[in-house]
Amino acid sequence: MRPVIAIAGGGLVGRTLAVTLASQSHLDVRLIAGPAPGPDVRASAIAAAACAFLERVGVWSLIAADAEPIRRMVITDSAADDLIRPELLSFDGEVGDAFAQMVPNDTLLAALTKRCAALGIAETAARATFYTEDERAIRVELSDGSVLDADILVAADGRASRLRSIAGIVAVEKAYDQWGIAGTVAHEEPHHGVATQHFLPNGPFAMLPLTGNRSSIVWTERPGFAAELTAMDPLLAALEIERVFGLSLGRLTVEGALVAHPLKLVLTREWSAGRLVLAGDAAHVIHPLAGQGLNMGLRDVAALAEALIDAARIGEDVAQALPRYARRRRADTAQMALVTDGLNAMFSRKSNAARAIRSVGLGLVERRDSLKRLFIREAAGLEGELPRLMRGEAV
Secondary structure, eight states: OOOEEEEEOOSHHHHHHHHHHHHHSOOEEEEEOOSOOOOOOOEEEEEHHHHHHHHHTTOHHHHGGGOEEEOEEEEEEOOTTOSOOOEEEEEEOOSTTOSEEEEEHHHHHHHHHHHHHHTTOEEESSOEEEEEEOSSOEEEEETTSOEEEESEEEEOOOTTOHHHHHHTOOEEEEEEEEEEEEEEEEESSOOTTEEEEEEETTEEEEEEEETTTEEEEEEEEOHHHHHHHHHSOHHHHHHHHHHHHOSTTOSEEEEEEEEEEEEEEEEESOSEETTEEEOGGGTEEOOGGGSOHHHHHHHHHHHHHHHHHHHHHTTOOGGGGHHHHHHHHHHHHHHHHHHHHHHHHHHHOOSHHHHHHHHHHHHHHHHOHHHHHHHHHHHTTOSSSOOGGGGTOOO
16 A cells, blocks of 8 residues: 655645655655645745756756746845945856756746646645644544545645644744845846845845846845835835846836745754654745745755655655654754854944955955855755755656
8 A cells, every 4th residue: 555645735845745756656645735825926046956856857847938047146245325336256157057047936836736737646725724643644634624644744834834833843933133025127138147146234135037137036124114115116116126236237127016024044943743744944944045945945855755755665654754854954954044044144244344354255255266166066056965856866
C-alpha cells in the first residue's frame, strides 16, 4: 500500500511539494489547498539551482516565457536624497547565463496549479482545522466536515500556521520596525537584466527586472510611510519611487496596486512533531532584502521530497524521515536568517562612520574575485549541501 502524504497549503511551497512527489515517486499525494488566494502583486527571484529543480519536475517550461533573467546586480549605500550613489558592489551572471530569474508569483502559482491537475493530484479547497495521530497514522479534520487519513501531514500553511500552533511547535519571532512594500512599475528605458539595490537609512529599496520595460519593486520603509504610499494616487506614488530610485530608467508608472505588510523574523525551535512536519513560511520567515524567502521554501521542498522518497523506497515508515529532513534544513535556514538580520541591522545604521565601514567592507568584496564568486554562487543557490533535485538530478 502506497504511503499517503497529506499537504496542507495550496500556495507556492505546498503545490511545489505536491508536484514534486507526484512526478518523482509513487507516493499517494493529497493536497489540502484551502480557498484560492487573491491576486499577488509580488514577484520572486528564483535562484539558478531552484530553476533546475522546477525544470526537473516539469514546471519551468510553463513559466519560462514570463521569466526575466537577472544578469547583473548593483548595490549602493546612500541617503535617499543623495545626488550621487557610487556602486559599492556589483555582480555579473558568471554562473551560466544568469544567477536568478524573476517570475511573478501569480504566474508561478498558476503553473503549479496546472501541473497539479495534469498529474491528477487529489485536492480539496477545504482547510485543515485539526489533527490527531497515533503510532501508525495521522487523521486530518477539514473545514467541510470531512476527514483525511494519511501517513504524514506537511504543514505548508504559511507564516501564521494553524497546524504549527496545534502541534505546539514554538516559533521565535522578532518584529522589525519596518514594512515591506511591493508592486510593479513600468519604465521608459530597458533594464538590460540589471537588478539594483539601494541601501537607504530606513531600509533597502530594490528594483528587480521583469519582462518588457517593467520591474518589480521591494521597498523597506517605516510603517507610517508604507501605509501612506499604498494609499496614494498612482501618479504621486510613482513620483515617490522616482525620488528614491532616480530616473536612470526614465519616468516610472505604477502598474496595479502597491501592497505593504509588516516585516518580522520567524524561526521555529522544531521542524517536526510526530507525524507532522513544517515547510516554507510555516517554518521560517526572513527579511526580504536578500530575496531568498521562496528559495528557502523550495530547498525545504527538495530536501523533504528526497527524504520521503528515499524512505519509501526502502520500505521505511515515511515518518522516520522527518527528523532527518529537519536536521538537514535547520542549519541552512538559521544561517540565512542570521545573515539577513545582520545585513538589515548593519545597513540601517545612519551614521557616517557606519557608512564608511560598510563602504570598506563591500569594497573589499568588490576587489576580490574569489569573494565575488562566492557571493554569486550563494545568490544562485549553488553553495552548501544541495538536495539532488536542486542539482537537477532524479531522486
